[in-house]
Amino acid sequence: MDAPAPNAANAKAQTVGPVPTGYYRWEPEEDDVLICRAVREETHDVKTFVFAPRHKRQFEFVSGQFLTFEFEIDGATIHRCYTISSPPTRPDTVSITVKRVPNGPVSNWLHDAFQPGMMLKATVPMGEFSWSGMQATQYLFISGGSGITPMMSMTRSAFDLALISDIAFVHAARSPADIIFRDELDFMSRRNRSIRPTFIVEKDGPRDAWSGYRGRFDDSKLAMICPDFRDRVVFVCGPAPFMRAVKTTLKEAGFDMSRYHQESFNFDDFTEEAQEQIADAAEEIDSGVKVFQLEFTKTGRTIECPEGLTVMEAARRAGMRLPSSCSKGLCGTCKSKLVSGAVDMKHGGGIRQREIDAGMALLCCSKPKTDLVIER
Ligand SMILES: Cc1cc2nc3c(=O)[nH]c(=O)nc-3n(C[C@H](O)[C@H](O)[C@H](O)COP(=O)(O)OP(=O)(O)OC[C@H]3O[C@@H](n4cnc5c(N)ncnc54)[C@H](O)[C@@H]3O)c2cc1C
Ligand code: FES
Structure with a gap:
């Protein structure tokens, strides 16, 4: 059923003119x-x-x-x-x-x-990787591959609103044929000089030779493309190795990392971290660390989870596949009902307080504090 129009109350009060x-x-x-x-x-x-x-x-x-x-x-x-x-x-x-x-x-x-x-x-739009609410007027966007998407939304928005924000937009691609949104970025920069895209490619394409920046993102390219990068707020998104290289370059160049924001689309970092957690957990079991029992009501399985491991990792380790997407407490895909027990949950916005109050938890970022019974 349709909700009442948000302007219904105002419409009643109006006597002349069109109802907006x-x-x-x-x-x-x-x-x-x-x-x-x-x-x-x-x-x-x-x-x-x-x-x-x-x-x-x-x-x-x-x-x-x-x-x-x-x-x-x-x-x-x-x-x-x-x-x-x-x-x-x-x-x-x-x-x-x-x-x-x-x-x-x-x-x-x-x-x-x-x-x-x-x-x-x-589901409803989620995530906090955004310039929304920031007061800065100078930005440096650095993206690799499909990591261009959040920066593209911000840049299109700046273009539509004719914002005077100064956007230096560096996009790295494998070859000229892999540059996403190249024509549109060039078009926006021709119409609004405060949007300045630069592309870095690793190699020539099958049909087009490249005369611009070539190779990997590094300190010398950063200095040439955006010499005033230290004055900017930086947003980075791309494959995990690319983001690691960008972060190291900025840190070593003395960038104030409180103005650095990044988003990862793939789980390589998480996987590495998880592997370490699993190795640590295995050692801990040997050294007598506390182990919790996790019971899953729908599958009827009970598994062990050493203290410090997330429910998701313990499940993966036991060969169980639980629904997950971001693995970072952002998307809500792994949201599940805790029938009993308590967890330490450090989420990134993928669950609402009222859901937590109703006994829900995100399994990818919840570490058991007691034995658990989970509706899964
Ligand atoms: C918050 C968030 C936002 C995302 N936004 C986008 C987006 O705008 N565009 C987009 O194409 N994808 C995006 N992704 C990735 C997307 O969710 C999927 O993971 C991707 O489409 C691959 O799904 P798949 O089922 O084909 O392969 P999967 O089985 O999910 O992945 C197979 C392997 O590819 C790796 N991988 C996943 N995504 C990528 C990628 N984009 N580039 C390189 N390697 C990858 C994974 O780490 C995994 O090792 C986003 C992910 C997250 C968590
Ligand atoms: S998988 Fe996204 S919140 Fe858990």
Whole structure:
């Protein structure tokens, strides 16, 4: 059922003039289905998917936030997060821009099977990787590969609003053919001189030789492309090794890291960290650390979790597959009901206080404090 128009009260009080048309916000708790309106090819392995709600609704989000989608592929339900690449200034639709990942079930299904007219379920926009609320006027965006999407949303928004923010936008790609949104960034920079894109590529493409910056991101390129980087707020997104290199370069150049923000799309860092946790936990078991029993009511399994390990890692270690996407307490995919027991949960915004009060927890970032019974 449609909610009352937000301007209904004002409309009653008005005696003259047209009643302003209110808008309805997209509320996934009322209807979480989005329809694909268009599919656009960006590069040979990157596509943009444009979505609208089933009923006339507008999206409310801040640039840099992501949606978690639910996919039914080969009989399995899978969740994945995708950053909104469109800006909040164009609220009738949202776009996501997806790079094919070799052997990845979802990215390949989207590229090969997903068509305009098809539908997907999605959650409310989430995430805190955003310039929203910041007072800075000078930014340095550094992205690699599909990590361009949050920066693109911010840049499109700055363009639409004719903001005077000075944006130095450095994007790294494998070859000229892999540069996502190249034409649009060039177009925006021609129309608004405060948007300054620079591309760095590793090698020539099959058809185009590259005369711009070449190789990996490093201190000498940083100094040439953006000599005043120390005065800026920096946003970085890309593959884990790329972000590590950028972070090290900035740190060694004396950048004030309190103005550094990063977002990771892949789990390599998490996996490394998890491997260390698992190794530590194994040692701890030997050295007599406390071990909790985790009982899963739906699968009927009970596993052991050494103190200090998350429920998700303990499950993985025991060969159980629990639903997860971000693995960082952001997306809510792993949200589960704790039937009994207590956890230490350090989440990143993927759960609401009222859900915590109702006994829910995000298993990817919850460490047991007692034995647990979990509805899974
Ligand atoms: C907060 C968040 C935002 C994201 N936004 C985007 C986005 O805007 N665009 C996008 O294409 N993807 C994005 N991703 C990644 C996306 O959720 C999927 O992981 C990706 O599409 C691969 O899914 P898959 O099922 O095909 O393969 P999976 O089985 O999920 O992944 C297979 C392997 O590829 C690695 N991998 C995952 N994503 C990438 C990637 N983008 N580039 C290189 N390696 C990767 C994984 O670490 C894993 O080792 C985001 C992820 C998160 C957590
Ligand atoms: S997997 Fe995203 S919050 Fe746990």
